[in-house]
Amino acid sequence: MAMNDPVRLQKFLSQCGLASRRKAEEMIKAGRVQVDGAIITDMGYKIIPGQNIIKCDGQPLSPRNRLTYILLNKPKGYVTTLSDPQGRPIVTSLLTGISERVFPVGRLDLDTEGALILTNDGAFAQKVQHPSHEVTKTYEALVAGHPSKDQLAQLENGVLVEGKITSPAELTVLKKIKHATLVQITIHEGRKRQVRKMFEAVAHPVLHLKRIAYGCLRLHRLPSGKFRLLNSGDLEKIFLKFPLQTKK
Numbered sequence: 001m002a003m004n005d006p007v008r009l010q011k012f013l014s015q016c017g018l019a020s021r022r023k024a025e026e027m028i029k030a031g032r033v034q035v036d037g038a039i040i041t042d043m044g045y046k047i048i049p050g051q052n053i054i055k056c057d058g059q060p061l062s063p064r065n066r067l068t069y070i071l072l073n074k075p076k077g078y079v080t081t082l083s084d085p086q087g088r089p090i091v092t093s094l095l096t097g098i099s100e101r102v103f104p105v106g107r108l109d110l111d112t113e114g115a116l117i118l119t120n121d122g123a124f125a126q127k128v129q130h131p132s133h134e135v136t137k138t139y140e141a142l143v144a145g146h147p148s149k150d151q152l153a154q155l156e157n158g159v160l161v162e163g164k165i166t167s168p169a170e171l172t173v174l175k176k177i178k179h180a181t182l183v184q185i186t187i188h189e190g191r192k193r194q195v196r197k198m199f200e201a202v203a204h205p206v207l208h209l210k211r212i213a214y215g216c217l218r219l220h221r222l223p224s225g226k227f228r229l230l231n232s233g234d235l236e237k238i239f240l241k242f243p244l245q246t247k248k
Contacts, residue, residue, distance in 0.1 A: 021126050069121065
């Protein structure tokens with residue numbers, strides 16, 4: 001981005017590490033962004049970096065040159081937003097020593113733990129979340145009871161969730177215990193609380209849920225609440241297909 005080249009406001013916000021471009025558009029629509037003191041809500045509005053003064057929520061913004069990519073093992077009880085009106089802890093509070101302002105790529109529910117990518121690269125975040133790339137997310141779900149083969153097949157083929165059939169999923173039963181079953185499930189959609197709603201649709205609600213991978217980028221032994229910086233090799237793994245476990 002040359003200093004004197006006009007750029008769309010939402011793109012500038014993502015380049016500042018504020019949010020993905022989609023989230024930046026939501027911020028603009030909400031009237032949170034000012035250019036030279038005026039609130040802008042027009043998605044087509046262009047600014048000239050270095051000449052216009054851009055603020056979000058009253059804070060001045062400038063583009064960041066250092067792109068940062070982080071894998072966090074999110075604990076339960078943290079929200080995947082940059083602020084929370086209810087005062088609940090936010091995931092970025094766990095990133096001690098990180099000076100760049102990063103944002104989560106996608107989300108994990110308050111009660112769901114596991115792999116969460118954070119970055120200040122809006123274009124990368126958009127690529128990970130865009131449906132055309134079909135980036136898979138793999139979870140370990142402890143569900144109530146013992147789903148039958150037919151129910152597992154329903155989940156693999158797609159079940160009705162809020163009026164829409166889910167895309168095909170891949171499932172493997174990892175372990176059966178007395179009153180529950182541990183299932184590995186891989187999906188590529190990003191609908192809200194999707195895994196929980198899928199298992200609810202076959203009457204086996206989720207008791208505990210953990211995301212263990214984006215594509216082939218796995219958590220491995222990263223402790224809960226800890227993070228690591230990602231390199232170029234790690235980023236490539238995100239766009240690879242997670243290998244299936246041997247079915248039991």
